[in-house]
Amino acid sequence: MVVNPGGRSLPAGFEPRTPEGGPVVPKDAATVVLVRDGSAGPEVFLQRRVKGMAFAGGMTVFPGGGVDPRDADHSVAWHGPGPEWWAERFGCSPEVARALVCAAVRETFEESGVLLAGPDPTTVVGDTSRYTEARAGLVARDLSLAEFLAGADLVLRADLLRPWAHWVTPEQEPRRYDTRFFLAAMPTGQQADGSTSEASHAYWSTPQRALEDFAEGRTHLLPPTRVTLEELAEHDSAASAVAAERTLQKIIPKLVRRGERWHVLLPGEPGFEEAR
Template sequence: MVQLPEDRVLPTGFVSDELPTQPAAPKDAATVMLLREGAAGPEVFLQRRVKGMAFAGGMTVFPGGGVDQRDADASVAWTGPDADWWADRFGCTPDVARALVCAAVRETFEESGVLLAGPDPTAVVGDTSHYAGARAALVSREMSLAKFLADEGLVLRADLLRPWANWVTPEREPRRYDTRFFLAAMPAGQRADAVTSEASEAYWSTPQQALADFEAGRCHLLPPTRVTLGELAECGSLPAALAVERTLGKVMPKLVRRNDRWYAVLPGEPGFEEAK
């Protein structure tokens, strides 16, 4: 019998025991790992999602969320790699790529107050607290990212983002996401906060400490988050992480049930081909 990894056990109740008759179509989503230099090395911004949420309730995650159809608005003022460049990295159409980059910027601002935009292609905004009203309007979907940036005379800084990974939710889960992971350095003069209804707490941590907290049961991590933290831990410094060139492919774990617990198995690991 294949030995399943104990660090891939999913929380009780996270996966339904009933196999869906047909897998749900995954929704495009974006998540951003914000990094800053700390006294003990690079730190990443993490949030613990509110328990009881429909997806990943109680999990510790990076800021992010699903793509809004308005994120594909071609009128968004943009500087940095264009949609074709991002489409090539993520293996999607330029329209989807544009929406993913815009969703990454929008969700990061909504969930942490960090805004990857500036008044011109070479600058980044400082204190974002005076955009609090617009931030709330973005969260409620009363305002689109394109309108917010246009009203404030801001340019989206796609050059501040780096493509990192592409994870797809396993087929047997009812809510599925095709999530592109981005990396970004924390802009100078800004601060990340916990002013979001989706998180019960937010904090900075070295990837190593976050993994130690997971091993000790002080937090819960889904496989994509855990694997990504391990990858970030290997970088050693913020410049090294930003300089990484990654070849991306879709990673979709499979789930194995054993001894009344669900395990996530990754492509290439023992037992993956036999898993459901």
């Protein structure tokens, strides 16, 4: 869903197509916002997805993706808040919460090379280049997260993640995701990269600069990405963002027609409650 800069209008000619039989059941997914402090303030890691991809092609996004059934593996060595804690904040079962946290760690490593794990509960991996082969195995689904962590004798660091938001794709979309957004400070000693087939470009940017790029038409943002950037722009440091207390509510945007175009409406905006 491409949203035009300067508003939430969709491109001319866009027509929502609710699949026959009703809305598609959304697939669980995890997105991770990596933050660090830069010379101009806090920065976030962004990737521009390859054009032509089935979902969000050409969009500028945070790392993330769908949950793999193996992400729910109970054998994952885990440190930090348990599945029950995450389940309470994300409004789901502990089993789903476990899979979401594991998916967040796995997808972040696959798409950016950043690994939120360490040899023990008090340390984090430094240089992740030694795990290049395992990263490729995760991408190819030849290796599960549990197998990788066990083979490398690593512990998943759930304590490095923070719950940030909960977004669900509008009902009119043929591909729908029930996405939980996480926030994580960039681990010291690691480097985020764009070594993924899903991204054509990867870079760090202040939230404000990313919003300016969108407003001036240099990038395309999905509503959840834009809103998250707006929220992060209010913080003056990565530590401030990580320490923020968040009350999560499930956000399901609605699509409404106004004149010749369809528009995206968010909860609380005029006309949202009346929209079907």
